[in-house]
Amino acid sequence: MHLSSPPAMRIGIVGGGIAGVALALDLCRHSHLHVQLFEAAPAFGEVGAGVSFGANAVQAIKGLGIGEPYQRVADRTPAPWQDIWFEWRKGQDASYLGASVAAGVGQSSVHRADFLDVLASELPDGIAQFGKRAVRVEQDGNQAHVFFTDGSSHSCDILIAADGIKSSIRDHVLEGLGQPLASPRFSGTCAYRGMIDSQQLRETYRARGLDEHLVNVPQMYLGLDAHILTFPVKQGRLINVVAFVSDRSSDKPVWPSDAPWVRNASQQEMLEAFADWGDAARALLESIPHPTLWALHDLEELPGYVHGQVGLIGDAAHAMLPHQGAGAGQGLEDAWLLARLLSDPQILTSTPADVLNAYDSIRRPRACRVQRTSWQAGELYEFRDPAVADNEPLLGKTLAERFDWLWSHDMQSDLQSARAQLGW
Template identity: 70%
Template sequence: MNNKPALRIGIVGGGISGVALALDLCRQSHLDVQLFEAAAAFGEVGAGVSFGANAVRAIAGLGIGEPYLEIADRTPEPWQDVWFEWRRASDGGYLGASVAPGVGQSSVHRADFLDALASRLPKGVARFNKRAAQIEQKGNEARVIFSDGTDYHCDLLIAADGIKSAIRNHVLEGLGDRPVVPRFTGSCAYRGMIDSRYLRDAYRSQGIDEHLVDVPQMYLGLDGHILTFPVKHGRIINVVAFISDRSRPDPLWPQGAAWVREASQREMLDAFAGWGDAARVLLECIPAPTHWALHDLPELPGYVHGHVALIGDAAHATLPHQGAGAGQGLEDAYFLARMLGDPQVSSENLSALLAAYDALRRPRACRVQRTSWEAGELYELRDPSVGNDEQALSATLRSRFDWLWNHDLDADVAQARALLGWESLRSCV
């Protein structure tokens, strides 16, 4: 019989990664899990989010595959394995396709997915209006102090509080490194959602192939690209139109300016002037787009200090050009869920577990950050070795994402277990 007190796990941040991790961990009798969210209720900013095959496997492994599949979209047959078709911006000409067998383009509306997860959290796990203001560590314990004056003591504090994390700099300062703030990437995006029937009618009236509605598309042009994929079971087409200003090597976003604002259709159309009919008609179907300034983080020197760990965008916020940002947060959650969910975990080996998390997850997440930026350069015809060579572009896009999608996360968990000298789970239950 195990008489050890339950390990106290605090998770700060109620986005997809934080809630998915809390859902898995709260099933374990040897853990006492609390989730803290700064807002008055769960809520996601944004629209559609795409998950690669690696992220879909992590979702299944976290035990949330069923609610995901209930709301997820897949490209219809016979294109069900297509991630994106790649097309020329000027005339919509076909350049090639990236194929993810068995998964294709798997996507959901962010808010729908978070709602599905949050509704499954047991009562009492989530606490709202809890904004982290200060972190302290003493001995084997972490303490988070909230802006309302309350606090929480735990054996492990997990920061899942996004790109503007209030906890990240505590970790960096503990590692002897400088504080980090999100950096503006020089790229912005116009976003909109279109009723698929409306878009279909618009394309039909202009003699544009309706296939472009049915299958996820990416239109590639100099210093811009536009993507489309379905959400809400194909009823809505999610559109993101990226434009990059490369006039300076160190782009700055005005201090205090909102990252997201409303924009006019005219502003958006002017940004993509000279693009072909498929892109033009698509954007004309978005009367009131929103404008997003895209920020990311530099690669961090570590994700762990003492009994505090960073996951998701708090650790490795990235550009969205590989559809991999949310997926990396889910990989973090899967890894920690498998390790913390093992009854062999204790306050004595928690530091070694966190060291394994940092050693095994950080290199991959940093690579995703780098290659997401490189993908944007490729899409916008700025890759130094490919440029606007359409044959080279097509060949590169055909296999570029294989390493990302085919990663064996269970092998990482097995390696972490080996580092800790843990026996197999089967033999200890």
């Protein structure tokens, strides 16, 4: 009699954004895993424009085996400024405050849709199913069952929710933990966004006697209760501009429940928000005839990312403000650690809940810290950090140093800790 191979472990992933697809891509390379990915939309697609990745995220991308496709579509600041993450300047006159340098990475960014396209194109046929919007989850003994709006359902050994800030599965996890539910909360900050043809912007800067260096290198212009960032995308052909404005009139700002999070805005409305800013900033905004306005929401830090055989990754677990360019990177770190654990054949003799608990205990403290410091970064940029305010020398020094812990994170040591916790 021949010994049959152990049955594959079934992994269900809900949500086809960057974290979900990256996880599926890694997991489907392993013969002991059977992977299915469910996406609510009729096809893969990302909302949003540029997304940036710190050195830690670029490491996770390489570790997930998607470094080569990423490099095909990614942007970098051109030499000789390739290591600069951002230069920091005062909004009122563009005077230089300092720079944050990420050696070997700089400002690594990509258009969200381009990155997702290239990832999705690598997924083998039969892994992804579309038009599958999850409405609820049930667990019994050793299986998780996810139910979709089309009346179908799927059963698996481990269910991973990568379904974003408005996750339909997060409630199941928090209820299972006996914790209060968490909804997206409005930060009080809105962002005007637009893309500018870089050649056009150069001509505008020349005509106004402004330094073209400001077009070549990622810039962050800082002011009271507002800041503007720029970085090149699409191989430098376009400049991605995001202009943030914070309303601090209330401690608990509310975004109207019937209002969309993203809408078209008038240029006039945007210019009025930056009326007292300097030439460099105004020239940028005057080059965006049709901005969009985004209401920035995040999540409070959750008390747990897993319940039984169901785990949360990415924005479903720790949606954060974009002020450190770290949100997508945290989803990729989640995917990397989970992929390393699930791809180990020892998973077949382990309890899925134990594996998810190891993921939770390693990832949650870090992701919560990145959430917290992303909010703090916004305060710092808008002169609301109580220790720094608008003290220029201190601001320059703080900005140069404050991202090191985020970027230099040792993911291998995370993996060793998780393996030790599992007795592997």
